[in-house]
Amino acid sequence: MARFDTFERDLKLATAGMEPAAISAALAKFARAELAKAIAAGASPQYTRFVNSVEGAAEETVQVPGSILYVFSNWPLVINAAKAELVKRSPRRTGRYAGSFMVIVGGRTVATDFSKLRPDAEVIIFNPYPSTRKIETGYNGPGRRHFDAAKNALSARFGAAFKIEMKYVEVPGGISPLAPYRLKRTTKRRAAGTALTYPALVINAL
Incomplete structure (x- = not known):
């Protein structure tokens, strides 16, 4: 399983030189892909999403530097x-x-x-x-x-x-x-x- 620090480093490399809006779009796409992988691997499909600490905000609204967090139901x-x-x-x-x-x-x-x-x-x-x-x-x-x-x-x-x-x-x-x-x-x-x-x-x- 890949580590989160590896994901962060890879994302920084992939978005180097991009405009903030493009970086936000890339981060949103990346987060959704990782979410789909987690659910496919057995994580609960019920979760709460926080974007820049705002509950329920869409992934595309992320402002860098910022974060997209999924809190899964256990x-x-x-x-x-x-x-x-x-x-x-x-x-x-x-x-x-x-x-x-x-x-x-x-x-x-x-x-x-x-x-x-x-x-x-x-x-x-x-x-x-x-x-x-x-x-x-x-x-x-x-x-x-x-x-x-x-x-x-x-x-x-x-x-x-x-x-x-x-x-x-x-x-x-x-x-x-x-x-x-x-x-x-x-x-x-x-x-x-x-x-x-x-x-x-x-x-x-x-």
Whole structure:
């Protein structure tokens, strides 16, 4: 893989003696070509573009000396890692619970293609099983604090790029036939019919 300092040196040689407008056009063409190569090599097609530090500006507006920066979404990496951390800490008696973690973005489920998520999306990962609260608090034994422990592991790995929190969240209807679960009878803390909140990982890019 070529180094960025090599790209910079080659670009300077290629644009030597050119007018500023021509250099800007050459830099824009070069940036687009490198972007296409990166996506073809597996980078996310979702990215934020900064031209001379201006978000969303077109490549052709670059003023030399200046820069064109693409910030790619790393959602597939962090979401798949989050699900793996949760699965390995889950009770495995039948495997149904471990295989039921769901990803929600903007109130809708996202099953597999996380590469198309916007860089500024908020990702929520939860399990619709009503027993998820008891598992997290240790009531059922295996799986105690599986969300909290997964949060700690992910923060250690991705904390420089993502804010990862463990929260109890409300789950809207229509996400899963299992959720939201409503209490059948009144307890000391909640009235019958109250929708349970669910332990979840809430992830935002920094």
